[in-house]
Amino acid sequence: xxxxxxxxxxxxxxxxxxxxxxxxxxxxxxxxxxxxxxxxxxxxxxxxxxxxxxxxxxxxxxxxxxxxxxxxxxxxxxxxxxxxxxxxxxxxxxxxxxxxxxxxxxxxxxxxxxxxxxxxxxxxxxxxxxxxxxxxxxxxxxxxxxxxxxxxxxxxxxxxxxxxxxxxxxxxxxxxxxxxxxxxxxxxxxxxxxxxxxxxxxxxxxxxxxxxxxxxxxxxxxxxxxxxxxxxxxxxxxxxxxxxxxxxxxxxxxxxxxxxxxxxxxxxxxxxxxxxxxxxxx
Numbered sequence: 001x002x003x004x005x006x007x008x009x010x011x012x013x014x015x016x017x018x019x020x021x022x023x024x025x026x027x028x029x030x031x032x033x034x035x036x037x038x039x040x041x042x043x044x045x046x047x048x049x050x051x052x053x054x055x056x057x058x059x060x061x062x063x064x065x066x067x068x069x070x071x072x073x074x075x076x077x078x079x080x081x082x083x084x085x086x087x088x089x090x091x092x093x094x095x096x097x098x099x100x101x102x103x104x105x106x107x108x109x110x111x112x113x114x115x116x117x118x119x120x121x122x123x124x125x126x127x128x129x130x131x132x133x134x135x136x137x138x139x140x141x142x143x144x145x146x147x148x149x150x151x152x153x154x155x156x157x158x159x160x161x162x163x164x165x166x167x168x169x170x171x172x173x174x175x176x177x178x179x180x181x182x183x184x185x186x187x188x189x190x191x192x193x194x195x196x197x198x199x200x201x202x203x204x205x206x207x208x209x210x211x212x213x214x215x216x217x218x219x220x221x222x223x224x225x226x227x228x229x230x231x232x233x234x235x236x237x238x239x240x241x242x243x244x245x246x247x248x249x250x251x252x253x254x255x256x257x258x259x260x261x262x263x264x265x266x267x268x269x270x271x272x273x274x275x276x277x278x279x280x281x282x
Contacts, residue, residue: 015041036069036077040084042236047085099127105137115173139209140171142180145234148210154242157220158195164212165239167229169205176209182231184213190223198227217243 018041027033044064046153050058062085069078099107100122105114114120114137124131148166155161165184169177182205184198196218205211215227222243232235 002237030080032073033077036072038073039065039069039072040077040081043081043085047121067240081261099123100125112177115175117175140173141175142169142177142231142234143172143180144170145229145231145236146170147239149237150212152241153216156246157193157222157243158246159215159243160214160216161241164214165227165229166171166200166210166212168208168210169234170209172179178205178207178209180205180209182211182229184214184227185228185230187228187238188224188226190219190221190225191224193218193243195219206282214239215239217241220245221244 024034024039046065047056049055052064057225066078066081067180069075069081099110099112100123101107101112101116103115103118104116105112105120107113110124112120112122112135117137117139118138119134119136122133122135123243124238147270148168150161150165155159155162159165167182169180171177178278183202184200186196186198187194197216199214199216199270203211203213213227215246217225222245225241225243227239227241228236229239
C-alpha cells in the first residue's frame with residue numbers, strides 16, 4: 001500500500017485486515033492454501049513496481065513468487081492470483097517503448113505523423129517484446145482545385161473540342177483526393193449560339209484526384225466560350241475556348257494585265273477569319 005502512495009497508518013490497517021481476513025481464519029487447517037495466498041501481496045507489490053518503472057528484474061522476481069505459489073500445493077490460488085494481476089496490472093509502457101516506421105513519417109513520443117498517402121509499417125519495441133502493425137494514410141481534406149490541361153482550344157461551330165478540360169483536387173500536402181464533387185458550367189458564350197453542351201456537368205474525381213469534361217461548341221455565330229470549374233468552398237477558375245464559322249477557303253482565278261506583255265492568270269486563295277460577340281450568363 002505504501003507503494004501506491006498511502007500513509008503508514010493506512011498501510012498498517014490494510015495489512016492487518018488482509019492477514020486477519022475470513023479467508024485465512026477459515027483455512028487455518030489448510031496450510032497449503034495459507035502459504036499460497038500469503039504470496040499475493042508480494043505479487044501486487046512487484047506488479048506496481050513494474051508499472052512505475054519497468055525492469056527485467058521485476059519480471060524475474062514475479063516469476064519466482066508465482067513458482068513458490070505453485071510449489072505450495074494449491075494451484076487454484078495461483079490461478080486466482082494470475083487473474084488478479086492481469087486485471088489490475090495491465091501495463092501501459094508507451095513512455096518506455098520505442099517506435100519506428102518504414103516508408104517515412106515521424107514519431108512524437110507515440111504519435112505517428114505522415115504527410116503522404118500509402119501503407120506504413122509501425123513497430124513498437126519494449127524490452128525484448130516487439131509489436132508490428134500496418135496503417136494506411138488516406139488523403140486529408142481537399143484544399144486546392146488545380147488546372148491540368150485543356151485550356152484555350154479552338155474548333156469549328158457544333159464540333160466537340162479535341163481535348164477535355166481536366167482538373168485535379170489535392171489536399172494540403174499535394175495528395176490526390178478522390179470522390180470529390182467537381183462542377184463544370186458554361187458561364188459565357190457567343191450571342192445567339194445554341195446547342196452547346198458539356199459531357200459532364202457534375203462529376204467525381206478518380207483515384208488520381210482528376211476529373212474531366214468535354215465541351216461541344218454551339219452553332220453560329222462563332223466566338224468565345226468560358227467554362228467555370230468549381231468544387232465546394234475551393235477556389236474556382238475558368239477555361240476558355242473559341243468557335244470558328246463553318247466554311248472553308250475561297251479559291252478563284254485572277255486575270256492580271258501586264259500591258260504590252262499580255263495577260264496572265266494566277267490562282268488566289270482567301271481564308272476568312274471571323275469572330276462573333278459573346279454573351280455571359282450566371
